Amino acid sequence: MELAPWMSDLIINYGFVALxxxxxxxxxxxxxxxxxxxxxxxxxxxxxxxxxxxxSIGNCAACSFNYGxxxxxxxxxxxxxxxxxxxxxxxxxxxxxxxxxxxxxxxVGDPITIAAGIFRMNLVKYVAIVFSLRIIRYxxxxxxxx
Numbered sequence: 685m686e687l688a689p690w691m692s693d694l695i696i697n698y699g700f701v702a703l704x705x706x707x708x709x710x711x712x713x714x715x716x717x718x719x720x721x722x723x724x725x726x727x728x729x730x731x732x733x734x735x736x737x738x739x740s741i742g743n744c745a746a747c748s749f750n751y752g753x754x755x756x757x758x759x760x761x762x763x764x765x766x767x768x769x770x771x772x773x774x775x776x777x778x779x780x781x782x783x784x785x786x787x788x789x790x791x792v793g794d795p796i797t798i799a800a801g802i803f804r805m806n807l808v809k810y811v812a813i814v815f816s817l818r819i820i821r822y823x824x825x826x827x828x829x830x
Contacts, residue, residue, distance in 0.1 A: 710746070718739055721739065722735055740815075772799045773799045776803055783796055788817035
């Protein structure tokens, strides 16, 4: 998924802060790509370590937001309105903690983080699994870009 030209300009002009913001937005149910943001940042000259840290902070903060949103809403009907939300809800209900191993994936990963909140999974385990996978994804991508 490509970034809109204004997002690329934002990242090029504002570096770390822009990467955090775009990565946060990308981890919500909005259709942005934090991987594309990381790529644009690194290719634009943002230091690799800083770009990975900025994207990780933004993305993990959004995963926390998603969990909180799920816990607050706690209504399966709302998440099941979308195809990916319905699938995520079923996976979390059926597979429990194992479903979080898919939380780093595009499209289904973010609804899984919301469903985890609906089921009020243990927050410490949630953070350990979801944050680790999200950060590893950025490290692997940065390795291949940089």
